[in-house]
Amino acid sequence: MFLLLGPSLVALAVWMVAAAIAGRIDDSFIGVCAITSFLLTVPVSxxxxxxxxxxxxxxxxxxxxxxxxAIGMTGAIGLVLALFTIMFSSTVPPEVMNGALCAGFFLLLPMGLCSLLSNDDGNRQRHSIEPACA
Structure with a gap:
């Protein structure tokens, strides 16, 4: 549930936001944003x-x-900040921090939804210790 639905929902949300910002002019940018968000969301999911x-x-x-x-959001923020720190510098500018918060908010709803959909409390069978002939 988490490995397929979560990253797919995030990629869909990023694709819709990128399409609203870039328009129909730059389809390759939209595709790169959606694929990158999907791949970065898989380990967090x-x-x-x-x-x-x-x-x-x-x-x-x-x-x-x-x-x-909340855990998924925190993981996404931590991943973005860790990748930026590893690739560029040890200090994080405010623009990157805002981007990390946006990445976390993109993962907030899909992770909560995946948790609700993976709930199986109603399907659990109670096993008793009594023998079958009793």
């Missing part, structure tokens, strides 16, 4: 999915979805 699976044991679905969305 994988980690968030693992955390959501761990949180599923003890938290109700709505609280888990909110927490999972």
């Amino acid at each position: 994988a980690i968030t999915g693992l955390v959501d699976g761990y949180l599923a044991r003890g938290l109700p679905a709505l609280l888990r979805a909110l927490l999972t969305a």
Whole structure:
């Protein structure tokens, strides 16, 4: 759920925003933005999915979805800032920080939605220890 739906929703959102900004003039820019956002979202989605699976044991679905969305957002911000620091410099300018926050907000809704869709509390069967003949 997290590895396919999350990055796809983020790529769709980035594609729509890039198409609104660039228009029909530069289709290759829109494609590069969508593909890059998809590829950068995959590791964040994988980690968030693992955390959501761990949180599923003890938290109700709505609280888990909110927490999972916050963790996904934080992971996206951290990834963007870490990549910028590795590639360019040790100080992060305010423009890059604003871009990292936008990247985090793009991942906020898809991660919460993936958490809600992966909820399987209603499908769980309760196993009893009693023998079948009792």
